[in-house]
Amino acid sequence: MNESRRVLIGIGGGIAAYKVCQVISTLFQAGVQVRVILTQAAQEFITPLTISTLSRHQAYTDRLFWQPIHNRPVHIELGEWADLFVIAPLTANTLGKLAHGLADNLLTNTVLASHCPVLLAPAMNTDMWEQQAVQRNWQHLLSDSRYHTVGPDAGRLACDRVGAGRLAEPSEILAAIYSVLYTGGKRDLLGKQVLISTGGTREHLDPVRFIGNPSTGKMGLALAQAAKHRGAKVVLVHAPLTEPIPPDIQAISVVSAAEMRQVMLSYFSAADLVIMAAAVADVKPADHTSEKLPKAQLPTALALEPVPDILAELGQRKQSHQQLIGFAAQTGDIVKPALEKLNVKNLDAIAANPIDQPNVGFASDTNQAIFINKQGRQESVQPCSKLELAHALLNFIGS
Incomplete structure (x- = not known):
């Protein structure tokens, strides 16, 4: 199932970003081709060097936005390359941009330049997650059949708040990735x-x-x-x-x-x-x-x-x-x-x-x-x- 599969991972700015390192490493060891986009905020938590080491490929940042791949814009090339786009952690900021079709960095531009399924793994403080505006953006995004979700889980957060908002565990994210890769994103059991x-x-x-x-x-x-x-x-x-x-x-x-x-x-x-x-x-x-x-x-x-x-x-x-x-x-x-x-x-x-x-x-x-x-x-x-x-x-x- 993994042979020649191509997974693009977008990492948002949040303490939970460290969990995504295990996802990247496991996918690579399973034979999946992995490319990773780091937002500017994500680089405050994990470095491009860490990501490039785990994925065996350079990490893409906003600094590389205007450096073409094969003489084509980075966001176009990555968007067309991917079989699946995973965004983890999905922050409230990126969620709001996606819900309104905004694109002001490499990650959000690549989402709009791609047609593959997108797997969203939200992570944020419970009070942030429960805000009406955030939930409104979330439900609006889920009305688009292109988007799939995993999490958020509930538990103790890094801020010591207990509630919903934890990034799903790497094993959950991996299972969701393998499922969407296998099915191509179809929901043939919806409503069943x-x-x-x-x-x-x-x-x-x-x-x-x-x-x-x-x-x-x-x-x-x-x-x-x-x-x-x-x-x-x-x-x-x-x-x-x-x-x-x-x-x-x-x-x-x-x-x-x-x-x-x-x-x-x-x-x-x-x-x-x-x-x-x-x-x-x-x-x-x-x-x-x-x-x-x-x-x-x-x-x-x-x-x-x-x-x-x-x-x-x-x-x-x-x-x-x-x-x-x-x-x-x-x-x-x-x-x-x-x-x-x-x-x-x-x-x-x-x-x-x-x-x-x-x-x-x-x-x-x-x-x-x-x-x-x-x-x-x-x-x-x-x-x-x-x-x-x-x-x-x-x-x-x-x-």
Whole structure:
């Protein structure tokens, strides 16, 4: 996904500018071509030398505005070069200029001279962010489909104010960059309600012992991010996770399969698309105690009973306007059991994962799959990041 991609980054003046250094470095190491514009104010926080070292290319400043590239104006050449323009941190000053089509420096001139998607990552003091004028400019800018957003997050700011206005974390910015690069900026899920489950459920014998599985929830988190980046309103129902949940995702925490079933059913009717990526237990201990069992009292044989089949129940309740997608983590032949699951549970599509392959499946950062829909069409996706696999699945079910 990164090969030959070209990302132009505009850095505004704010203490959060230091976070963008990690974004630049990570993109370069991933094989993305990176060019960076520094505003005059940004140079009070990070230097052109730092940026040129991380990007392996000179940093562009207003001082270079009139030095042509390939005998063409800098802002024209950079604007046409970029596949994606990222502005981080986006200050209140630059936001106001963009909202009114003003161009008085290299960064804003380049925005007007380009046609690629623009990803905005605001960062400013909470009181500044909440000003009516700033919010009016923000909403006006978002009415243009060219602009995409990540953040701002909430928390303690550099000024010690607690509230909205923190620059999104580098991992969030990177995920949004990869999403927009993958989709080209399309929002094919705008106005859609997407319900996703993830993580491995736990069926407790007592407060400290349970039947579980190795799922970390990374695949479902990637699906939630991908759907959110494509315009959907996302509800994520998750069992215990090892990864942080992006701040813009509505997340509901559960532990057991019974709890997940209750929440999934309560949100199901409002959903246009439902993806069951959770690794839900098949059985649970027949007996459960609220106090820890002494080791000597542990049963030598554990009586088990089945848990409700959430996916099958959703398949029975599914309406004609809804799409229901399942996952099948398999070893050996992954297609045959996935096809059976697809048909028996009335799914629209299924993603079969070969969990016996290296660096694939539970706890990994990469994944691969064979997608199968109810018409019998199959698509094989080779090992890639889980975010890329998530986008590939959304493309598959939307085609």
